[in-house]
Amino acid sequence: MTLDGYIIAFDLDGTLVDTAPDIIGALNKVLIEEGVKPFHLDEARPMIGRGAMELLRRAFALAGQPLAAEQEKPLLQRLLTLYEQHIDELSRPYDGMVAALDVLEAAGARFAVCTNKHNYLAVELIRRLNLSHRFGSIKGADVVPNKKPAAGHLRACVDEMQGDMARTIMVGDSETDFLTARAADVPCILFTFGYSERPLSELTPNALLDHYRDLPAAVASCLTTRA
Numbered sequence: 280m281t282l283d284g285y286i287i288a289f290d291l292d293g294t295l296v297d298t299a300p301d302i303i304g305a306l307n308k309v310l311i312e313e314g315v316k317p318f319h320l321d322e323a324r325p326m327i328g329r330g331a332m333e334l335l336r337r338a339f340a341l342a343g344q345p346l347a348a349e350q351e352k353p354l355l356q357r358l359l360t361l362y363e364q365h366i367d368e369l370s371r372p373y374d375g376m377v378a379a380l381d382v383l384e385a386a387g388a389r390f391a392v393c394t395n396k397h398n399y400l401a402v403e404l405i406r407r408l409n410l411s412h413r414f415g416s417i418k419g420a421d422v423v424p425n426k427k428p429a430a431g432h433l434r435a436c437v438d439e440m441q442g443d444m445a446r447t448i449m450v451g452d453s454e455t456d457f458l459t460a461r462a463a464d465v466p467c468i469l470f471t472f473g474y475s476e477r478p479l480s481e482l483t484p485n486a487l488l489d490h491y492r493d494l495p496a497a498v499a500s501c502l503t504t505r506a
Contacts, residue, residue, distance in 0.1 A: 280499045283387035286415075286442040287498065288433055290451035291394035291401055292327050293473025295376060296408065299324050300369035305362035306338055309354060315342045327474040328453050330395045330420050331358055363400060367407040373472065375491030380413060382495045391416040391436040395455070398422045415440040428458035433465070448501050450494070457482045466501035468494065 292298045299320060307317035318338065326337050332355050339346045346354065380390065390413055394401050398419030405411050416439040420426035423435045437447050449460035452473020460467030467484040469475075470491075479487055486497035 280386045280495070280502070282383060282498070282502075284443065285388045285446045285448065285498075285502075286391055286437055286440055287383060287388050287448050287450060288391040288393045288436050290328075290427075290449075290453070290456050290473075291392050291396055291404070293324075293452040293475075294373075294450060294456070294470055295392070295410075296370050296372050296404065297472075298370040298404070299327060299474065301365050301367070302327055302334070302362060304365060304369070305358055306334060308361050309335070309358050310338065310342065312357070313339075313344075313354070315339065315344055324474045325476040328395060328455055328476075330426070331355060331362075331397060334358075359397065359400070363403065366400065366404050370404065370408070372408060372410070373470075373491055375494075379491040379494040383498060384413075386495075388498070389440060389442070390414050391418075391440060393418060393427065393433050393436050393449070393459070395420040395426050428455050428462055430459065430463035433459055433463045448498060453477070454482060457484055460484075468497050468501065 289295050303320050303323045310317050326334050335354055335358060336346055392401060392414050396419050398421050401419045402417050416436040418436050423432045425431050433449060434444060437444055444463060447465045449456055449465050450468045452470045453475035454477040457467050468486045469479055469484040471479060471487060471489050485501050488497055
């Protein structure tokens with residue numbers, strides 16, 4: 280398999296790294312401070328993926344206490360502060376991820392991170408996990424005009440790396456990533472272990488994987504399909 284010239288763009292939360300414990304931990308601290316019952320981790324996992332503000336809005340709405348407009352900014356700042364303090368406390372790369380990247384990199388691929396996380400948090404998490412050298416571009420939702428599922432978010436990553444959208448593959452865990460790939464007209468690989476709200480069986484990615492060991496073969500399949 281030759282991947283020279285190919286860029287593989289990864290979602291972050293629920294795709295590269297299991298970040299749910301630290302994200303929901305910070306969310307629950309905010310909820311408790313506001314007198315709202317915290318969520319169980321598994322209950323809150325599907326709420327991750329659309330950014331911190333949407334996470335807050337949905338959590339308070341599901342708890343029966345929708346946020347007023349004036350509450351949003353201060354609570355968002357509180358959430359981000361708490362999360363940054365514990366960003367790598369429990370978050371870990373998924374099993375087999377590093378080994379899969381080794382295989383793909385050896386074949387000539389380059390990597391990007393295309394995430395709806397705040398950019399500074401994405402950069403910091405990847406730095407703390409000693410993965411910064413892996414990625415030629417990291418772009419969060421707040422450094423692009425329109426975040427995923429807008430195709431422009433992915434395109435911004437590829438452009439920064441002077442790549443070609445015709446030689447790009449999107450890897451994620453959710454409907455948002457699937458729609459991003461479709462909008463950008465690139466192949467899509469989804470992992471089943473992430474935080475998707477919608478059942479992935481309802482989507483039609485090029486490949487649906489349970490483990491990173493299967494990623495190199497799925498990427499090779501995408502090349503064949505695209506050719």
